[in-house]
Amino acid sequence: MTEVQLTISAGQQPSQPSSLRLVLTLGIAGLLSGFAIAGAYQITKPIIDANNARALEAAVFKVVPGSTRMRKLALRDGLLVPVAGDEPVTDPVVYGAYDDAGDFLGYAIEGAGSGFQDIIRLLYGYDPVRRCVIGLEILESRETPGLGDKIYKDAAFQANFEALSVEPPIVVVKDGRDADNEVDAITGATISSLAVVKIINTVTGAWLPDLPPPGEEPPAPPAEPDAPEQEQQGGER
Amino acid sequence: MNTPPDPGRLYREFAKGIWKENPVFVQVLGMCPMLAVTNSAINAVAMGAATAFVLIGSSFLVSLLRSFIPKQVRISTYIIIIATFVTVADFTLKAAVPSVHKELGAFIALIVVNCLILGRQEAFASRNSVRLAVADAIGMAAGFAFALLCLGATREILGSGSLFGHLLFGEHFEPWVIMVLPPGGFIMLGVILLFFGFLRERKIRRRTRVSEEAAS
Numbered sequence: 001m002t003e004v005q006l007t008i009s010a011g012q013q014p015s016q017p018s019s020l021r022l023v024l025t026l027g028i029a030g031l032l033s034g035f036a037i038a039g040a041y042q043i044t045k046p047i048i049d050a051n052n053a054r055a056l057e058a059a060v061f062k063v064v065p066g067s068t069r070m071r072k073l074a075l076r077d078g079l080l081v082p083v084a085g086d087e088p089v090t091d092p093v094v095y096g097a098y099d100d101a102g103d104f105l106g107y108a109i110e111g112a113g114s115g116f117q118d119i120i121r122l123l124y125g126y127d128p129v130r131r132c133v134i135g136l137e138i139l140e141s142r143e144t145p146g147l148g149d150k151i152y153k154d155a156a157f158q159a160n161f162e163a164l165s166v167e168p169p170i171v172v173v174k175d176g177r178d179a180d181n182e183v184d185a186i187t188g189a190t191i192s193s194l195a196v197v198k199i200i201n202t203v204t205g206a207w208l209p210d211l212p213p214p215g216e217e218p219p220a221p222p223a224e225p226d227a228p229e230q231e232q233q234g235g236e237r
Numbered sequence: 238m239n240t241p242p243d244p245g246r247l248y249r250e251f252a253k254g255i256w257k258e259n260p261v262f263v264q265v266l267g268m269c270p271m272l273a274v275t276n277s278a279i280n281a282v283a284m285g286a287a288t289a290f291v292l293i294g295s296s297f298l299v300s301l302l303r304s305f306i307p308k309q310v311r312i313s314t315y316i317i318i319i320a321t322f323v324t325v326a327d328f329t330l331k332a333a334v335p336s337v338h339k340e341l342g343a344f345i346a347l348i349v350v351n352c353l354i355l356g357r358q359e360a361f362a363s364r365n366s367v368r369l370a371v372a373d374a375i376g377m378a379a380g381f382a383f384a385l386l387c388l389g390a391t392r393e394i395l396g397s398g399s400l401f402g403h404l405l406f407g408e409h410f411e412p413w414v415i416m417v418l419p420p421g422g423f424i425m426l427g428v429i430l431l432f433f434g435f436l437r438e439r440k441i442r443r444r445t446r447v448s449e450e451a452a453s
């Protein structure tokens with residue numbers, strides 16, 4: 001045994017590094033890399049979270065016109081309960097949208113489903129009093145540029161969702177809207193139009209039985225202490 | 238090795254990446270991001286900047302540590318260094334420009350496997366002084382960004398009728414949609430490579446003609 005080892009070490013070139021050196025090099029490199037990545041993560045995470053929260057807030061305010069305040073609502077045991085924005089929730093979630101005075105305006109509901117090329121993720125506003133969709137925002141999609149991407153670029157298609165009745169379920173038509181529950185499909189992007197409507201129908205069907213009757217929604221969030229302008233406005237009213 | 242390289246050499250190592258040895262047009266490296274993210278000029282710029290950050294950072298470190306890294310594990314070590322810079326770039330872009338990060342998506346993480354970066358470490362940074370390595374990296378990164386911008390700007394102008402999001406033509410412009418789709422990337426890249434091949438051929442032809450004339 002020792003003989004073999006001796007011959008090996010004798011045959012080795014002087015420049016041949018030991019395995020220990022190789023392991024150490026990679027180990028140290030990995031360790032330093034880990035520290036660098038963890039550091040970068042720690043620094044950027046609060047900014048990324050704030051960006052995401054701001055993007056979500058902007059989307060909610062867009063799909064529920066007139067809203068300026070929002071609250072995350074989770075469905076627990078058949079009841080909608082407010083939860084903090086950064087609290088991880090496993091229950092289904094909707095967003096309540098309120099105006100300056102704290103009056104409830106509508107829900108912003110998130111949905112996802114297959115589009116023409118990939119999953120479409122969208123957020124739409126729902127008014128429980130008029131029982132209709134009041135706004136639509138596509139959060140994520142990979143539809144064909146120039147055709148399918150009109151679901152968020154075409155103002156005429158977006159206008160379909162400004163007062164769209166959900167009962168009876170929304171249908172897609174190709175020759176112009178005649179009824180409150182009809183969506184005029186985009187020419188050349190029927191599948192994308194159908195996908196958007198299907199997502200809204202499915203999600204609405206799932207949520208409707210669980211939403212509280214109009215007027216019994218959870219109250220608006222308390223005014224934030226770091227937004228003195230809002231408080232002042234509230235006091236004047 | 239310890240004497241600083243003369244400014245002429247430094248400049249040559251920098252300049253070669255932009256034109257004579259352009260990573261895309263001449264070496265045809267880094268095709269994956271080249272085709273995938275060049276459907277608009279802003280995406281091309283963001284990808285160019287991210288790649289430049291990774292390339293310059295890793296070239297600097299690899300060159301600095303070149304005598305400490307045993308050659309048996311050099312590739313793994315380079316990959317660790319590159320991957321670290323890529324992850325940092327990924328987080329930074331996500332925090333600073335979320336909209337661009339959303340567009341580039343997975344292609345930021347895929348900078349790790351951009352053969353341009355590992356190629357420069359193996360071929361240049363691991364054998365040259367820190368200054369030369371950084372000059373080479375800056376040149377190559379600028380050349381790569383220039384190529385991305387060429388393709389991205391052309392495709393955006395033809396495919397969306399805009400540049401950096403500003404509409405260039407009137408509302409009667411019918412966008413050439415295929416240009417912003419993947420096939421458009423291949424078509425445009427082919428046209429650009431053809432153009433560069435033509436330039437090179439012409440240069441060689443001219444040189445042989447001059448030498449023939451001199452001989453006769």
